[in-house]
Amino acid sequence: MAPAQDPLHPPREPGDRWRAVYACRTATSRGRLVEEPGSATRNPFQRDRDRIIHSTAFRRLKHKTQVFVSHEGDHFRTRLTHSIEVAQIARALARALGLDEDLAEALALAHDLGHTPFGHTGEDALDECMKDFGGFDHNAQTLRIVTRLERRYAGFDGLNLTWETLEGLVKHNGPLVEADGRPVPRYAATGIPAAIVEYQAKQDLWLATHASAEAQAAALADDIAYNAHDIDDGLRAGMFELAELRAVPFLAGLLDEIERLHPGLEKPRATNELVRRVITRFVEDVIGHSEALIAALAPADVDAIRRAGAPVVAFSERIAAADKAIKGFLYPNMYRHPRIKVIRQQAADVVRDLFDRFNAAPEAMPGEWSADCATLDEARRARRIADYIAGMTDSYALGEHRRLFDATPSLR
Numbered sequence: 001m002a003p004a005q006d007p008l009h010p011p012r013e014p015g016d017r018w019r020a021v022y023a024c025r026t027a028t029s030r031g032r033l034v035e036e037p038g039s040a041t042r043n044p045f046q047r048d049r050d051r052i053i054h055s056t057a058f059r060r061l062k063h064k065t066q067v068f069v070s071h072e073g074d075h076f077r078t079r080l081t082h083s084i085e086v087a088q089i090a091r092a093l094a095r096a097l098g099l100d101e102d103l104a105e106a107l108a109l110a111h112d113l114g115h116t117p118f119g120h121t122g123e124d125a126l127d128e129c130m131k132d133f134g135g136f137d138h139n140a141q142t143l144r145i146v147t148r149l150e151r152r153y154a155g156f157d158g159l160n161l162t163w164e165t166l167e168g169l170v171k172h173n174g175p176l177v178e179a180d181g182r183p184v185p186r187y188a189a190t191g192i193p194a195a196i197v198e199y200q201a202k203q204d205l206w207l208a209t210h211a212s213a214e215a216q217a218a219a220l221a222d223d224i225a226y227n228a229h230d231i232d233d234g235l236r237a238g239m240f241e242l243a244e245l246r247a248v249p250f251l252a253g254l255l256d257e258i259e260r261l262h263p264g265l266e267k268p269r270a271t272n273e274l275v276r277r278v279i280t281r282f283v284e285d286v287i288g289h290s291e292a293l294i295a296a297l298a299p300a301d302v303d304a305i306r307r308a309g310a311p312v313v314a315f316s317e318r319i320a321a322a323d324k325a326i327k328g329f330l331y332p333n334m335y336r337h338p339r340i341k342v343i344r345q346q347a348a349d350v351v352r353d354l355f356d357r358f359n360a361a362p363e364a365m366p367g368e369w370s371a372d373c374a375t376l377d378e379a380r381r382a383r384r385i386a387d388y389i390a391g392m393t394d395s396y397a398l399g400e401h402r403r404l405f406d407a408t409p410s411l412r
Helices: 044-053 056-063 079-097 101-110 119-129 138-149 163-171 194-200 213-236 242-247 249-261 267-297 302-306 317-335 338-360 378-390 394-404
Strands: none
Touching (some): 044 101, 056 138, 056 394, 079 101, 079 213, 079 267, 101 163, 119 378, 213 267, 213 317, 242 267, 338 378, 338 394
16 A cells, blocks of 8 residues: 655655755855845846856857867857757756756856867867966866956956856866865866966865865766767768767667667657667766765765765766767767868867967957057966957957968868
């Protein structure tokens, strides 16, 4: 006999909204660097999300490459569509785990604001140009944009986002320093990016701890969206075929399932059935595995999540292996596809050419960027140039190159 249900506390149905004790709460937010009056209609995390959406940097994502197939047609992902898709997955994870959906969405929408034109190719080239001046890191550039470079408000530079949003942007991939202050291994050789060090002096972002569960959810949503949608775009661009994806056992199992349920399905429908299954299986795995991790930790509040010593929103070992295998397939078959290799080199040359020209002649930049460059030391001048180039869209970067050089690649 089934147990009687409490009519005052019915069981949650799929998709119901609820709030866990370990979720971030606006009532206990550590606030903004510059104090502002509250809104009568929105909470602080909702205001963060809205400021991100209305920022110049967010609009530019529409014309920034996600993976180098944008020249093939109008239906491939850009940084903007990718960010929107990440936000949808992040909200789904947040709702299922009882987290603050608005904060998770804000972090997902903002996570790529610091990307250069031409995707990771542009970032690698700009990092090389900046190697003597602290390098270039797109996560640090995102912080620089939302705390300094956006100039929309009368009372402050940047977007003046809440502490919780800023810590999530900086630490969504984990702590940056050890408990004793030493950089974690990924920053051992280069040091913590200067933009983060500079902001840390103004507002302590707890660099030695993990970020909130909302930030962890947004980070995994990024991985899920990358895998699923790069498979979609790669198939659409003809870089590989469905049969080749069988080299990944996880995908082979999904393709077998699709064939069993829908024999002889045409490629566009089969592609969509595969992509939606990848997203669903990954999302369901994150929810189930994270629930178990959180139950074992039994956190009393969000700070217990931060001090847990390991992520609590995570893939199971099985799905982590599938994630690694999918990325292992996509790297040679899409990101380093022969059709893309020449274009990547040309795009890198465009970034290097622009940096070298502006470094030799800062006056070639628009007035707002070249103003007072003569008074800056070499490192600050280089950072100014990097800020200008990083903010460019693909088309604007090519236009600047045409303005300054006799020959510019078409990237086709």
